[in-house]
Amino acid sequence: MSNPLLDTSDLPRFADIRPDHVMPALRQVIAGNRRKLDGLLASDKADFDSIVRPLESMEHELARVWSPVSHLQGVLGSADWREAYNNALPLLTEYGTELSQDVRLHDAYTRVAGTLDGDGTGPERSTVNHALRDFRLAGVDLPADKKERFKAIMQELAATKAKFEQNVQDASDAWKLGIDDLDELAGLPAQTIGRARADAAADGRDGWLLNLDYPTYDAVMRFADNRALRENFYHGWVTRASDEGANPDWDNSANIRRILELRLEASELVGFANYAEYSLATKMAASTDQVTDFLDELAARSREAASRELNELTELAGMSVEPWDLAYWLEKLKRAKYSVSDEELRPYFPAATVVAGLFALASRLYGLSISEVPGVETWHETVVYYRVSRDDGEVLGGFYADLHARSGKRSGAWVDDCVNRMRMAERAVLPVGFLVCNFPPPDEAGTALLGHDDVVTLFHEFGHMLHHLLTRIDYPSIAGINGVPWDAVELPSQFMENFAWSREVLERCSRHTDTGESLPASLFERLEQSRHTGAALGMLRQLEFALFDFHLHADFRPGGNTGPLDVLDRVRQEVALLEPPAYNRFSHSFGHIFAGGYAAGYYSYKWAEVLAADAFAAFEEAGIFDPATAARFRHEILEVGGSRDFMEAYVAFRGREPRLEALLRQHGIE
Ligand SMILES: [Zn+2]
CATH class of the missing domain: 1.20.1050.40 (Endopeptidase. Chain P; domain 1)
Incomplete structure (x- = not known):
């Protein structure tokens, strides 16, 4: 061939x-x-x-x-x-x-x-x-003319979403801030300053040039001592592609309205009252009321803890905290209270040791044996192919691991399928997956050191991989991750993250690159305590996004007073603790819901997080390595793909429907 x-x-x-x-x-x-x-x-x-x-x-x-x-x-x-x-x-x-x-x-x-x-x-x-x-x-099943209309809507929607995304990109790219005095950049990581210096040089000017890409924005908000610089960045960030932004050509106001109109029309054509209902047709949540009740309850129960966190920050800052101060004082609080730093943790986590510890965990929980297969063709010399078998010798499938960053590789971390499981009379095919991360590349001695957040990321992606590989479903359209509702897909992955916060697991995943010792108890305790810093405030912020997205797609009517700014006002009155400035237009760059796949689905992040925390609580109750609990999780959740109603599957594992308490506890809220 x-x-x-x-x-x-x-x-x-x-x-x-x-x-x-x-x-x-x-x-x-x-x-x-x-x-x-x-x-x-x-x-x-x-x-x-x-x-x-x-x-x-x-x-x-x-x-x-x-x-x-x-x-x-x-x-x-x-x-x-x-x-x-x-x-x-x-x-x-x-x-x-x-x-x-x-x-x-x-x-x-x-x-x-x-x-x-x-x-x-x-x-x-x-x-x-x-x-x-x-x-x-x-x-x-629509009549021909309506079918044509539906198709036309989908095409216009795709084009408008692309335009929305391009406006955000153009507005972000155009925003630049030249700095002449290094003192103005005090507190920023050397890496950020180095990049700003290089960007200025590339632009043919002296000094430093700051761009509005996410890593720079994030570094400024967390580390810049210069408050005016933070406020300046905040203004740039929250007015991108809006009527408050620099260039009216990139204003997304009309695109947002058009996207909402088209989604509503398409939903009505195929028999739904609004786009939120259309979105739920493929999700685990049963009704729009169930979603809003869920978000409202989480907000109500997080509010007090969030307000305590805000008071603590205000006290530390010695002044009232504005939106552009939050991330900055949270960093200060973390260091003051727990004195834990990434640099101190990193030498304990060589990538090879972390991977070995993770595979040992998979063996302990699910009796899996995972071994490297030499000589398999890949796309890069650092990529490894692993075969995954059960302890009775049955081969379940395999996966490629491409863990390290290199030039040209897309950023982020993800799992994708290479081959889906299929088992039908004429053929049986085992699942194969791709696990991709962007960890620091190995040094000359071949050692790559991971931060603890990298360890959490690896566990997360490995959870997706188990979902893909452990399936027992024979029809590919509902095998593994396929056919699993969007608001449940992150259950196996976020569930696995919890093990990266277990002392016993981390001991097996760590080995100091100089001393050979595993992560000491005292360092683990500081790490564990720092886990909750700002968690309730972060929760409220995510809930604000989720409620805004959901109400907007449920309530929007062309011409009514249910437009983005009206809905945002209502949501903020309900959940926000900090009043954002009047110029804030975060909706105009909210690509997840206006350009990506999260429309009336942003709540999925929290929904799956509740499932993951509640599922892990079952392990905590029985002992986190309890074989019977692990077998139940594997059988009812990891093996079933999209073959069952997901709530039924969850209840079969847990013995009841999910509850919020475990997540609130995990965030230090209750
Ligand atoms: Zn994920």
Whole structure:
């Protein structure tokens, strides 16, 4: 076979795959799928074996050809790969829309649903129900004119969201602050100052040049002693792409209104009262009331602790604290109270030791044995491939770990699927994943030292990987992470983070690079105590975002007094402790909800955090390594993918519905 992307007999042939393989491979697979689909639909038969299994298999093959492409685009970041990726996207989107609006296919699935026994909730039933739901959400059963309108809305929405994002980017890029006197930068990390110096030089000027990218903004807000500088940055940040910003061309006010109008219209077309209801159709939360009650209750219960934290900060600052003072005094408080610093922790966490400790934990909890497989082709010499097996010898799957930062690689940390689990009569395929982080690169001796926040990140991503690999579901569209509601996807990952705060686990994950000793008890205690600093204030802030997002998408009506600023006012009266200045327009750069996938879904972060904390509390009650609890978590949560109603699965694990207390305790609130 000449095109290596089409060779799906084993792991991807990373040494051979090139950007110019992408389009021919995709065209061939999609054309083949179209032909097969016509063949399937030409037959009178419509049962699970004759329709759903072949469809699952076709989609699986397409995903398998595509996954190395989207992966390499992220980890190599070369212009060639980005171009190949961008060229391929429209092809995939078009094919996806075509499938989800195909009336013949929808009819076939409806007939299959009628052939399934009873009203059971087995994987076959779930596979069909998920598909039928997605057909409906794509407007498959609308009359032709409305279907056209739905399509047009989706296209205008995509363009408006892209414009929103570009305005934020342009407004951020244009904002610059020249500094002539180094004293004005007092308190900033050397790295930030160094970058500002280099940026000034690149701009052909003396002194320092500060940009409004997130790392710089974050460093200024946390560390700059110069209060006027902090206020200046704060103003720049919260007025980006707004009517209060520097350039009216980048004002997102009209885009926000248009996005809300289009979302409302699309939701109404497919039978929902508003976009919040549309959004919940694919989520674990049962109703809009359930979401707002959840957020309101968390806010009410966090308020007192947040106000205590604010008083403590005011006392330390010796003056009233404004929004641009918060992060700064929180840092000061952390150092004054617990004297814990990243530099002190880092030598204890060589990456190899942390990884070994994490695998030992996976063995203890789930009886997994994880071993490096030498000689597997990868995309970079530091990448390692691991095989994951059960203690009875059954191989479950494998994953690539690409842990270190390098030039061109996308920032952040994530898990993505390489191959989804599929087990059907004709074939059985084991899951394979990509685990990607951006930890500091190894030094000359080959040692990379992690900060404790890096350790937490690694545990988080490993939680996603377990979800992907431990699944026992045979149909790829609901196996592993697939088909799991958006507001529950972060449960396995945030759950795993808790182990990175366990003394016993950290002891096995640490080994001082000079002395060889593991993390001392005294240092662990300081680290643990610092965990709660500012947690309640942070909670209120996230709740303000979540309530704003949700009410806006539930209540917005064109022309009414339910626009962004009205809703924001109401939410702030309910939750905010600090009155932001009148010029604050954070909504105009709130990309998560206006450009990304979090519309009427920002609450998901808190929702999943509650599940994760409550699930971990079950482990604390029984002993955090309790085999029976771990087996239950694995069986009811990690193995089931999207095959079950998620609340049912959770109750099966926990014996009851989730409660807020564990999260509040974890934040030092109750
Ligand atoms: Zn995550």
